Amino acid sequence: MGKGVMFTIISFLLSIIFLGLVFLIFNLNQYTSESAIHVSLFNQANSLFDSLSGALVNLFLGNSGVSVGLADGQLSISQLVDSEKLNKYILLYDGFKSFVESRETHVFIDNSSTANTRIYLTPVNIDYYFSNDSIYMTNFKDIDSVVFTVYKSDIMIDNIDWKEFSSGNTSFTVVFKNQTSTLQMEKDVDLSSDVDVEFNRLVSGGPSELKLNKNGAGLFEVKTFQNASVFYNITITFNNATNLKVHMNNIVNISFPEFGLIKAAKPRIV
């Protein structure tokens, strides 16, 4: 009788162990399957995001007149201001947005004009006569020198009056060019902190300012001649209601509501 009880108990315990084992294997199987699906979805979302942001940047760089380059430790930012380019870019942007959204149910490219949601340019071909135009560049690393060049036919460069430069050891040059003359200012600045470069660009107004600011978003990947990737956070802003604006901060938000994902695109220059 005692043995019978023992056998029954052992059998019962073994059955429990076996069932537990089956349960564990079943759960492992479910978990790995779900993991593969999640990884697949994230891969697809990332790939889509990467291609969209890359295409937007290519459109912007190819059609807006702004170019950024890095060679031998020198970051060059050039801007050829042209309203025809602006209109073309905006047209292309809207076309691209429609093209993508008609094919992707869960992708939304935000083209609202609220702050920092897209690249946009406002009408140009007017003089700089407001005081709050500004340029921001952020988080530089291993940059020996920076050259910022503005080409604009109607800029009154004779009236630019440099007021201040913060001291440091990185060469920073701003060049304004029009059809007849060039104004260049070069100074060693400290790029690890905010740099204020104030100048008067006015014909008949108050002062404008040029700023380098370490705060802000906008990750740029710049390919060097050695084909290595270098990342910089750069935000360029001419912030004025009627003058030139170049916002390159958080180009676009792409949402994937089905997966609960929201991606904030950042410019990538390849």
Place this chain on the structure above:
Amino acid sequence: MLKYHYGSKAVVFTLDVLIAITIFALVYFVSVYYVSKASDNGFSQLQMTALGSDILALLDHTGVLGSLNANLTYNKTRELLPAGYDMRITAYTADGFSFDTGNIQLSDRFVGAGKRYFAVGSDYGEARYWIWVKE
């Protein structure tokens, strides 16, 4: 009395063995089934799809896709594609240009697929890829 006693034990023993074998067989086959399913969890297929995505991204970043040149795209794809895989790429742009390069995918096996958007000059478009293991 003695005979009945041993006969009862034999019956119990036989029943015990049958139940044990049944439970063992049940657990064994269920375990084997789920373990085999778990090993076929899609990560290898995911890896292959990611490979296709990476190749298309590389073609995009190096400007090959933007060239809209079917032959160049085909040749570069062959350079990048590891042995044992085959791939097909199609692309079309908003301006109406399109090309289709690579082999026709096989229907009897898993085919990884995906797409990218790209811009070239003032045109933009969509590129799709299919990748699978060769015969």
